[in-house]
Amino acid sequence: MQLTTILNRVQKFKCFVYTSIRWAGSPARPELEVLVSERRNSRARCSGCEAPRAGYDRLAQRRFEFVPLWGIKVFLLYAPRRVDCPRCGVKVERMPWASGKHQLTDAYAWFLARWARRCAGRKWPRCSAVRGTACFVPWKWLSHGVEPT
Secondary structure (H helix, E strand, C coil), X not given: CCHHHHHHHHCCCCCEEEEEEEEEECCCCEEEEEEEEECCCCCEEECCCCCEECEEEECCCEEEEEEEECXXXXXXXXXXXXXXXXXXXXXXXXXXXXXXXXXXXXXHHHHHHXXXXXXXXXXXXXXXXXXXXXXXXXXXXXXXXCCCC
């Protein structure tokens, strides 16, 4: 099973497709970069009124941090289009995986929120031994041998 199949099963976007996946980072800290592009003949949606509009320009490629897979950080790469909306003016298109200018995807923010809620009422004596790490980041637990309960 390919990683694009897994991503389409877990997080599928209506007007966007995963085009390619490549390794990035160092061998000690590997990262996956997933290139996202719009579907052919799809129109960009205005981020203000969410009406479909024609895109006329592209911004620089942005990196959005996605939920880590198997302890490997995953980033979505996308160059957003700008739209000229008659109602809202010139805006960047609405991207379904992120809100506003956030670099975390919505799925990753919810993932971290669930882990924070699990950790909220518990004492974590083993987490304090791991310097500089938050107790709700699971891939750091796994790399330091600390198991969540």
